[in-house]
Amino acid sequence: MSEITYSRNGDYLIPDLTLTHSTVSKDQSPLGKYGRMRKQYLQEHRTPLFHSLLLSEKLFPHLLEIDQTANRRLTQIMTNLQKTQVPPDKMTHQMEWVGYMNNLKAQAEEILLTELIYS
Secondary structure, X not given: OOOOOEEEEOOEEEEOOOOOOOXXXXXXXXXXXXXXXXXXXXXXXXXXHHHHHHHOOOHHHHHHHHHHHHHHHHHHHHHHHHHHOOOOOOOOOHHHHXXXXXXXXXXXXXXXXXXXXXX
16 A cells, blocks of 8 residues: 655645546547436435445546447437338428427437436
């Protein structure tokens, strides 16, 4: 076990804490919608798990994996739903087609939230 060193800041001694490895790299993308939703869920409802992931420096990789998986799963669910339900003609019934696509996305997101985010 390594010894903790301190730096003096006025009247206080502040521990010199550093991360074991760099968590930010140039090829890493920022968190998307589903990664941020998972983080908020963990903070509010699964606090011990959130703190455990945070302290072990596994939180950001976990959130990034959830975000990427959710985006892949969303496109997969959308294509499966489009195969099972017949869409209206896009050229003649544009508003019905937009409503249809919004409905499919809402269904797919509800499945995602149940499977990945809130589990």
